[in-house]
Amino acid sequence: MELIIAIFIGLLFACGVYLILRRSIVKVILGIFVLSNATNLIIFLAGGIKSEAVAFIPDDAESLNPELINDPMAQVLILKAIVIGLGIAAYILALKYRYFEVTGTHDLDQLKNTDQK
Amino acid sequence: MSLFAHILIPLGFIILALLIKKASIKRRLAILFAAINFLWSLTLIPIVQFNDIIVVQTGGWEAPYGISLVADKFSVIMLVIAAFIFFISTVYGAQEVDKERRKSGHFFFSFGVLAGVNGSFIAGDIFNLYVWFEVMLMSSFILVSLGGERPQMEGSIKYLILNLISALFFVSGVGLLYGNLGTLNMAHISQIIANNKEIIPLLNPALILMFVSFAIKGALVPFFFWLPASYHTPPPTVSAMFAGLLTKVGIYSLIRFYTLYLYHDDLFWNKIILWLGTASMIVGAMAASSQIFFRKILSFHIISQIGYIVIALAFFTKASLAAAIFFLVHNMLSKTNAFLVGGIIRRQTGTLNIKALGDIYRQNPIWAILFFISAFSLAGLPPLSGFAAKYLVIKAGVEADMILISMIALFTGILTLFSMVKIWMEVFWKKVPEDIAVPLPVKKRKEHWMLTASIAMAVMIIIMGVNAQSLLNFCNSAAHTLLNPDIYINAVLNQ
Numbered sequence: 001m002e003l004i005i006a007i008f009i010g011l012l013f014a015c016g017v018y019l020i021l022r023r024s025i026v027k028v029i030l031g032i033f034v035l036s037n038a039t040n041l042i043i044f045l046a047g048g049i050k051s052e053a054v055a056f057i058p059d060d061a062e063s064l065n066p067e068l069i070n071d072p073m074a075q076v077l078i079l080k081a082i083v084i085g086l087g088i089a090a091y092i093l094a095l096k097y098r099y100f101e102v103t104g105t106h107d108l109d110q111l112k113n114t115d116q117k
Numbered sequence: 118m119s120l121f122a123h124i125l126i127p128l129g130f131i132i133l134a135l136l137i138k139k140a141s142i143k144r145r146l147a148i149l150f151a152a153i154n155f156l157w158s159l160t161l162i163p164i165v166q167f168n169d170i171i172v173v174q175t176g177g178w179e180a181p182y183g184i185s186l187v188a189d190k191f192s193v194i195m196l197v198i199a200a201f202i203f204f205i206s207t208v209y210g211a212q213e214v215d216k217e218r219r220k221s222g223h224f225f226f227s228f229g230v231l232a233g234v235n236g237s238f239i240a241g242d243i244f245n246l247y248v249w250f251e252v253m254l255m256s257s258f259i260l261v262s263l264g265g266e267r268p269q270m271e272g273s274i275k276y277l278i279l280n281l282i283s284a285l286f287f288v289s290g291v292g293l294l295y296g297n298l299g300t301l302n303m304a305h306i307s308q309i310i311a312n313n314k315e316i317i318p319l320l321n322p323a324l325i326l327m328f329v330s331f332a333i334k335g336a337l338v339p340f341f342f343w344l345p346a347s348y349h350t351p352p353p354t355v356s357a358m359f360a361g362l363l364t365k366v367g368i369y370s371l372i373r374f375y376t377l378y379l380y381h382d383d384l385f386w387n388k389i390i391l392w393l394g395t396a397s398m399i400v401g402a403m404a405a406s407s408q409i410f411f412r413k414i415l416s417f418h419i420i421s422q423i424g425y426i427v428i429a430l431a432f433f434t435k436a437s438l439a440a441a442i443f444f445l446v447h448n449m450l451s452k453t454n455a456f457l458v459g460g461i462i463r464r465q466t467g468t469l470n471i472k473a474l475g476d477i478y479r480q481n482p483i484w485a486i487l488f489f490i491s492a493f494s495l496a497g498l499p500p501l502s503g504f505a506a507k508y509l510v511i512k513a514g515v516e517a518d519m520i521l522i523s524m525i526a527l528f529t530g531i532l533t534l535f536s537m538v539k540i541w542m543e544v545f546w547k548k549v550p551e552d553i554a555v556p557l558p559v560k561k562r563k564e565h566w567m568l569t570a571s572i573a574m575a576v577m578i579i580i581m582g583v584n585a586q587s588l589l590n591f592c593n594s595a596a597h598t599l600l601n602p603d604i605y606i607n608a609v610l611n612q
Contacts, residue, residue, distance in 0.1 A: 020278070020282075025274065028278060032278065032281055032282075035282070035285050036281075036285055039285045039288055039289045039292070042289045042292050042293065043288070043289070043291070043292030043295070044292075045296075046292045046293050046295060046296025046297075047292070047295060047296055048296065071299070073295070073301075074292070074295065074296070077244055077291070077292065077295070080244075080248065081288055084248070084251050087255060088255070088281065091255065091258060091259070092277060092281075095258075095262055095270070095273060095274065095277065098262070098265050098270065099270045099274060102265065102266075102267050102270050103267065103270065110271075111271045111274060111275065
């Protein structure tokens with residue numbers, strides 16, 4: 001299972017990098033979203049995954065088998081990272097909209113002006 | 118308890134600002150809160166002098182299970198100087214920022230930046246550090262783009278994309294580190310590494326991801342491209358505040374990480390940091406001398422100054438760490454003030470193209486003197502703060518047997534002097550060029566608060582240069598704590 005998820009993360013990173021190298025701003029923004037999801041999966045995988053293991057131990061549990069406990073911390077971190085990603089997604093789309101209003105283009109090559117002055 | 122105030126004061130302002138509609142009241146309130154934050158940070162100094170380290174365990178959860186807030190002497194220096202710069206830029210911005218921007222939340226989001234900066238300086242937990250980075254970044258994204266002018270849009274898109282990539286690197290580093298060690302507490306990680314040295318090669322992938330993220334935030338070569346592309350686009354208050362606070366947070370984290378973790382694997386890390394610092398020093402200064410826009414020269418110059426701090430970190434002796442902290446403080450003050458003077462000039466003349474400006478010295482000697490103090494402090498002329506800072510870095514380098522790097526640092530000083538003299542000659546000294554089609558009108562607008570803020574900063578620079586010894590003593594004891602991470606670990610883990 002780890003191997004499948006690891007390959008999947010690699011694919012997502014490849015897609016994300018491909019997208020942020022494109023000229024259109026919309027694709028760059030989509031690339032950022034893909035990358036941020038791939039990052040969340042890295043945390044998920046790094047925290048360790050076990051099938052059929054639980055994250056929370058019930059109060060009335062009598063014996064504990066460490067093999068059957070998942071670390072909930074990694075999932076908590078992802079939750080926080082997703083919320084931050086959501087805020088950024090909202091802002092970046094608003095910025096894109098405003099950019100389109102001001103310049104009337106999606107083309108990143110129009111961004112060269114600030115480098116000269 | 119006293120550490121919570123550094124998060125609660127900015128948050129308090131943000132909540133109040135939501136309730137208040139009138140721009141004039143909001144402005145006064147912002148100055149008041151910035152002053153409270155500064156005064157509160159001063160109260161930390163006697164505490165750390167007595168106790169070495171302040172530790173607060175949030176929610177009563179013992180470390181390493183809860184989130185710890187930690188302030189050692191280094192954090193306290195950074196908190197005090199950041200609070201001072203924020204206070205100055207708030208006073209300055211109360212007059213400089215136009216009413217439209219003030220209404221749409223300039224102070225609101227600048228306090229967001231302050232919350233993020235304060236939080237990063239006192240975070241004792243790497244995920245917490247990431248969250249504060251995000252708080253700071255989100256607010257700074259909005260401040261860069263607030264107003265929505267075309268150059269601002271261009272600058273903010275570059276700033277946004279590159280800083281988001283750095284945040285992604287950081288959070289994936291945090292995830293991998295957590296997967297390896299099962300803890301997020303900075304002191305606890307350091308303790309595990311110290312007890313079990315062969316684990317370091319396993320951690321290096323995660324640490325490299327984090328290092329790249331700090332290098333992007335701190336604008337080291339070759340990760341600096343977002344900085345000169347965006348810092349000259351927002352209003353001068355915003356770029357002055359960013360120049361003083363944001364890149365320094367990246368460097369602060371780098372110093373913290375180096376002294377807690379990376380020094381265990383010196384063979385690998387020391388060379389990387391040393392040569393990246395050297396390259397930043399040279400590239401920044403050379404790029405600065407080829408620019409013709411006031412703020413653009415200063416932006417490139419930030420990169421060069423960051424290089425000095427990073428090489429001082431890489432020398433890794435007590436004297437050099439003290440020099441790095443001293444240089445950081447000097448750089449925050451002088452750089453912010455140079456940007457502030459640029460703001461006054463732009464307000465009065467409407468441009469910052471140094472080819473079109475001229476003769477400011479005769480028209481307004483006060484501005485010229487203020488610029489002289491900050492720019493030549495950056496270049497390192499005595500008796501200003503830059504002289505002491507550069508002297509300390511180079512002396513520490515020679516003592517650590519890094520003669521070549523010290524010579525390069527000396528030589529870069531000449532390039533810096535050249536770019537500062539260039540601004541001085543073009544903007545303040547030469548006659549206004551006659552072949553420019555539209556003669557620039559000198560508009561008379563009120564500027565007394567802006568001048569007051571800038572003068573206060575210049576006075577600080579002079580005091581810091583003349584009375585370097587007392588600050589240096591404090592930096593030395595901060596460096597002592599940094600060099601002995603056991604003090605930090607034992608204080609946080611309560612052993």
